[in-house]
Amino acid sequence: MRTHLKRLFTALCLCAAVGAGAQTAGQPPVPAPVRIALIESLSGAFANTGEAVFRNLVWATERVNARGGVKLVGGPRNLAVERYDSKGQNEEALAALRSAIDDGVTIIAQGNSSAIAAVLIDAINKHNEREPKKRVLFLNYSAVDPILTNEKCSYWHFRFDAHADMRMAALMDVLKDDKALKSIYLIGQDYSFGQAVLREARKQLGTQRPDVQIVGDELHALGRVKDFIPYAAKIKASGAQAVLTGNWGNDLTLLIKAAREVGYEGKFYTFYGNALGVPGVLGEAGVGKVVAVADWFPNEAGAQSEAFYQSFRQRFPKPQDDYVHMRMQLMVEALAQSLDKAGSAEAGALAAQLERSTVTFAGHQGAMRAQDHQFQQPLLVALMGKQGSPGVKFDVEGSGYGFRVIKTISPDRAEQPSSCKMVRP
Structure with missing residues (x-):
């Protein structure tokens, strides 16, 4: 009985396939993408x-x-x-x-x-x-x-x-004017990118703000730390007025969350602090304290930029998207x-x-x-603020908080020399 049913099912599938082929006969094939x-x-x-x-x-x-x-x-x-x-x-x-x-x-x-x-x-x-x-x-x-x-x-x-050196230079364009800043903590993910960020941070701080003391400088395992409280406690204990990090993904979200939980009140200079849960985790504690650098922000001025962002939100309406x-x-x-x-x-x-x-x-x-x-x-640097405050029309991920653009860097200024020796075929 099972064999008969199996054969019947196969026959029905074959008939369906033949029928489908007959429906498309004579029509040009759809080009492969x-x-x-x-x-x-x-x-x-x-x-x-x-x-x-x-x-x-x-x-x-x-x-x-x-x-x-x-x-x-x-x-x-x-x-x-x-x-x-x-x-x-x-x-x-x-x-x-x-x-x-x-x-x-x-x-x-x-x-x-x-x-x-x-x-x-x-x-x-x-x-x-x-x-x-x-x-x-x-x-x-x-x-x-x-x-x-x-x-x-x-x-x-x-x-x-x-690249990281270009992003760091953009952040330093803002950090160098923060005259109240006297101490900073550097933290990053322990792989090529995280190492490059901290290396360039030390270099540019030495050039742009030699008066700022680096009170912490450490790397942590990429994607493996589940509890950042010990790191946040060290940051707070160091007395650092600001943290500079290239962290991204959950490594950034968990670091920011831990900092809030231990009561750290300093600034965060980040590469990616404007997305993936960070504003929602910080809430009011992040207003005026989280700086991020990017090629674009939703609150960038201009009708074309606003229309671009609104069309994305129409396509992906869930706040988490x-x-x-x-x-x-x-x-x-x-x-x-x-x-x-x-x-x-x-x-x-x-x-x-x-x-x-x-x-x-x-x-x-x-x-x-x-x-x-x-x-x-171009590169832009922005500061976290409450939705509805000047320069913050759009929030991030339904958090009620977004980023106000405070510095725009032209492509000519953002450009850096390269040591590339391109081998061409």
């Missing part, structure tokens, strides 16, 4: 950061597809983002890269770890040399260790975020532009166009520097 492999933490401690990136990239590709997709030789094609979970681990990321290449993807996107970005660059360089007919390129939206566009620069790698980055939108716009000009998703043809790309979107403009493939764009 140009696929982007997102290799990111989609599970584990930093899954929320990976999901946030996924929303940004999907929204950007939806916009491109709505206007007809990209114009390749043979006809228009849509863009599609495919998910590959790195679990935040180098080996998993390399396995994901191999899977994406085996699946025929030619465009890789990653960013939420400079350590992972570094191993992907090495692996892609080797693959492209070994398999010149199956080359891939790497779009980096957030991995900001300066080495990636300096000593480790690659023709196949394009960074669309400002409120994480949008202009650079990710510019990255996809630059990709679409370059695909149009290349007429192909082949990595070599695409890279040749991408390294000369200049893109404008929602009132923002950026350009890829061909020397090192470091994107050049």
Whole structure:
């Protein structure tokens, strides 16, 4: 009886398949999309950061597809983002890269770890040399260790975020004018990016504010600390008037939460304090005390910027999904532009166009520097405030708190020299 039912089920499936084929007979096949492999933490401690990136990239590709997709030789094609979970681990990321290449993807996107970005660059360089007919390129939206566009620069790698030294210089543009500041505590994640942030902090403090005493300087394990109370207690006991950190994801949220719980009342100079739970955790205690640097903020002045943000909130109305980055939108716009000009998703043809790309979107403009493939764009520094206060029209994640832009740095001022010696194919 079971065998009969199984055969009947198989027959029904075959009939359905034949029927479906008959319905589409004579119609032109739907062109396969140009696929982007997102290799990111989609599970584990930093899954929320990976999901946030996924929303940004999907929204950007939806916009491109709505206007007809990209114009390749043979006809228009849509863009599609495919998910590959790195679990935040180098080996998993390399396995994901191999899977994406085996699946025929030619465009890789990653960013939420400079350590992972570094191993992907090495692996892609080797693959492209070994398999010149199956080359891939790497779009980096957030991995900001300066080495990636300096000593480790690659023709196949394009960074669309400002690197850590650029972000630090922007923060210092504000910190140097805080004349009341006399002591600071440096804390970061113990991997390439976190180390680079603290190294540059020491350097720039020595140049810009030699009068400020560094009363703490430490690194902690990446993504493994569940209780930051001991760190927060040390910060408070040090007497530091401010904390400077490049922490991101839960490592930043938990650090900020612990600082509040121990009663620390100093300022936080951060790279990423404007999202992923930080404003909600701090509440009123963060007003006027949390400084963040980014390529864009929701409260940036201008009708185009406001319309851009409101359209994102319409697409993703849940407060917890409120994480949008202009650079990710510019990255996809630059990709679409370059695909149009290349007429192909082949990595070599695409890279040749991408390294000369200049893109404008929602009132923002950026350009890829061909020397090192470091994107050049404005940087903004903002201060946390209560929604409804001057300069804070929009809050973050429904927290009632947002960020007021206090400094805008032009691309010319944000730009820094590079030691890249680009090897071109």
